[in-house]
Amino acid sequence: MMKITKLVSNIVLGRGCIRELKAFAGELLPDRSGYDVFIVDSVHRNTGTWDQLTPDSGDLMMAVDVSAHEPKTEQVDELCGRIREEKGDALPRVVIGIGGGSAMDTAKAVSVMLTNPGSSADYQGWDRVKEKAVPKIAVPTLAGTGAEASRTAVLSGPVRKLGINSEQSMFNGVLMDPDLLESADPEQAFYTGMDGFIHAVEALNGSAINAMGRPFAEKSKEAIQRFFSGEGSAEELMVGSYLGGASIANSSVGVCHALSYGVSFYLGYRHGIANAIVFQRLEEFYGRDVEALRAMALRNGIELPQDVTAGVSSATLDKMAEMAYLLERDLISAMGEDYRRILPPERIVDLYRRM
Numbered sequence: 001m002m003k004i005t006k007l008v009s010n011i012v013l014g015r016g017c018i019r020e021l022k023a024f025a026g027e028l029l030p031d032r033s034g035y036d037v038f039i040v041d042s043v044h045r046n047t048g049t050w051d052q053l054t055p056d057s058g059d060l061m062m063a064v065d066v067s068a069h070e071p072k073t074e075q076v077d078e079l080c081g082r083i084r085e086e087k088g089d090a091l092p093r094v095v096i097g098i099g100g101g102s103a104m105d106t107a108k109a110v111s112v113m114l115t116n117p118g119s120s121a122d123y124q125g126w127d128r129v130k131e132k133a134v135p136k137i138a139v140p141t142l143a144g145t146g147a148e149a150s151r152t153a154v155l156s157g158p159v160r161k162l163g164i165n166s167e168q169s170m171f172n173g174v175l176m177d178p179d180l181l182e183s184a185d186p187e188q189a190f191y192t193g194m195d196g197f198i199h200a201v202e203a204l205n206g207s208a209i210n211a212m213g214r215p216f217a218e219k220s221k222e223a224i225q226r227f228f229s230g231e232g233s234a235e236e237l238m239v240g241s242y243l244g245g246a247s248i249a250n251s252s253v254g255v256c257h258a259l260s261y262g263v264s265f266y267l268g269y270r271h272g273i274a275n276a277i278v279f280q281r282l283e284e285f286y287g288r289d290v291e292a293l294r295a296m297a298l299r300n301g302i303e304l305p306q307d308v309t310a311g312v313s314s315a316t317l318d319k320m321a322e323m324a325y326l327l328e329r330d331l332i333s334a335m336g337e338d339y340r341r342i343l344p345p346e347r348i349v350d351l352y353r354r355m
């Protein structure tokens with residue numbers, strides 16, 4: 001079947017451009033009126049970013065707490081309920097997501113659920129959204145997830161953690177202000193960057209990548225690596241994150257993301273750090289890039305977690321290994337159809353024991 005690659009094609013980039021956010025929305029959506037919804041990671045109440053926003057009277061400012069877990073379907077449903085309570089059937093002009101991957105994904109999901117009936121849990125999966133979403137803008141304050149450019153809104157639901165994956169869950173515009181990165185916790189900024197680095201490494205080493213995905217992934221990897229090696233600028237890093245997100249539709253992740261799933265689910269590590277924990281032990285798959293990640297950690301004063309599986313039972317390790325096979329498409333991209341023979345459960349458990 002014909003495959004259409006969609007990109008978020010409206011981008012504002014530059015230091016201080018957060019001040020142009022309202023003007024950007026106006027340029028993008030000249031035919032829409034009404035109130036705006038700001039969905040902001042609640043950490044920004046204390047970073048100064050919240051105070052830089054300039055809502056008009058009638059706009060809704062909503063803080064979302066994503067510190068303990070990634071966004072949940074019930075959180076999205078609750079936000080939509082609050083918007084409807086305040087505004088009845090009137091739709092917003094635009095939904096603006098301000099924060100890292102979790103806040104941006106929440107904004108994507110809210111924009112979809114304001115025009116689609118039922119619970120956001122009904123839309124987890126591929127192309128399940130029927131009605132056109134409310135327009136949305138991303139304002140990333142962390143760089144690396146690529147959420148600002150990808151069509152996935154990752155959500156934990158009652159039965160599964162799975163993205164709403166639809167054309168309707170893509171942003172209409174991205175505003176990249178490198179000054180906003182400075183508000184981030186340095187560890188979180190590092191691990192978010194490494195998520196992007198690992199995406200690019202896995203994409204470039206997988207068979208699923210095509211000629212459209214490759215240049216995006218190459219440039220993304222280069223920009224992220226340069227930044228965390230002390231060479232690149234924060235602007236380049238933000239563009240690298242965007243390019244990484246743009247590569248996702250034409251590539252796939254690999255062994256690290258597959259194995260990190262169980263580390264997050266059973267041991268409670270967030271996505272970026274779980275990936276770094278796993279990646280350190282994947283020399284046989286990603287050789288020199290593992291060395292590069294270690295060097296970046298060292299340079300940035302980050303101590304990568306060790307011995308995280310000490311004390312974890314064999315039964316749990318077995319379940320974690322089984323979970324890795326859920327990312328079948330990615331394992332096929334990394335190792336071919338024969339992936340279960342190349343990476344049997346006992347070998348995954350062995351890798352887990354060394355983490």
Ligand SMILES: [Fe+2]
Nearest residue numbers: 195199257271
């Ligand atoms: Fe990731």
